Amino acid sequence: MKAFQKYLGAIAPGKKCLLVTCGDNNGAMNYYLRELGGEWCWAHMGTTNIAEMSDLLGDKVVKAEDNHLPFPDNYFDYTLSIDVHEHLKDPQAFSAELRRISKIQGQILITVPDGDKRKLVNVLKEKIGMTREVYGHTRDGYSIAEIKSIMNKANIHPQRSSTFSRFFTELLELGLNFLYVKVLAGKSMAAVNPGTIAPRTEDQLKSVEKSYRIYSLIYPFFWMFSQLDKLLFFTEGYVVIVEGQKRQSN
Template identity: 55%
Template sequence: MMMTQDQPWQIKMFRKALKKQLKVKTIAKHLGDLQGKQCLLVTCGDNNGATNYYLRSLGGTWTWGDFEDKSIPEMEELLQEKVHFLDKESGKLPFPDETFDVVVSIDVHEHLEDPVPVSLELARVTKPGGKVIITTPNGDETKLAVRIKHLVGMTAKEYGHVRIGFDIPELEELARKAGLKPVANSSYSKFFTEMLELVINFAYVKILAKKSAAPVEEGTIAPTTKEQLRSVEKSYRIYALVYPLFWLISQLDWLLYPTRGYAVVVEARR
């Protein structure tokens, strides 16, 4: 998609978000042909709607839900569609049984004390033979970038998480508990991309958010509203200038191709 002067601010941010771009590309490989499919995306904050926007462009008819309400106005502004506010405590989804051909859960499970109810709900609303795709941060605490995050004070709490995440075997076990059959998995964001993201998130959480004129809730690692972005406009312009260098550094991840990334994806069938 070509950049234009009147492009929505959410899309401009996405085009400078290394990890989110990788996320969409990775999920797209699992989605396959969406023609005529009913699709659901559920998220849990850290989402201004750009991810939804790009997934919608891949085809299918999409329904949206988020377990945090703080960014829903921005999401609806971009998508021009309703985004359901979901109940994090119960994990219940406001949809009938067997509604969707494809259900995608992006970075939800690590926010939940008990991820089983949501996993059961994802399975419930999926049609027999349908596809469920779940992404989370990699929960392997021995990975170098995870240890560096902890060293600089960027713990799970700073990200709004109750745990670091899940590794692929753990996600596959959650899928099985929900009556799903894991059929594929993948990962993205290797060490170099993860460290670049850490630099950006650290700068926002530890410095910029504390000076923000717009309210910033705990667990917010990047601007998710227009007001939050305006509060860091000068810093964001500097980042936009150095983004090409960040992108070049992120390409070093190819040297680590055989290793598992810092975000994982499990695809399962109902």
């Protein structure tokens, strides 16, 4: 969340904000973003966990399509897309939609995995069978330059950019995803669709409830392990974040 706070700061009351997600978001990140201020709307691609997200947030979560976001033109002051582009066959159409629903001079934030196959954790993913197909991705990810190019083609002016989530955090996340996909999902009494790397629905969560209770007990050790990322401050992270601003139409 620190990465988003860096770009968003404290959001003024009345500012209209949107978060678009895809895949395994269960609503937790929405909950924390709401604490930054503003008036939030939520959109999610897919239907399997929209009801659970709505229950958690106490807000409506709308279904999004890659070529249509169900909101008016020029509506949002802040538009966030978290880990969506890598799931799409046509990220350009989706980026055009992000621009359409944003106000002129509105802030647009896009995050994606960087997908650099030379990075150690990404090499390890391939070795243990955690391929992009397992994650439900159409490609491994995008570089900062590639996201800026997509923004420019959508008439979004790229501004600041950075990376976060370094080696130790990514290694830990890979371990947890591997455990769920390769071990726990196979034992789940609830249906688990391809591309699911963590429990999305209430039934899926109940099926691994015992394992998650154990995880909650050892979480402090996992958190300490992830803090080793601070020793790697000089390296690039595994997640790309690019800020853009809506331009006037040409």
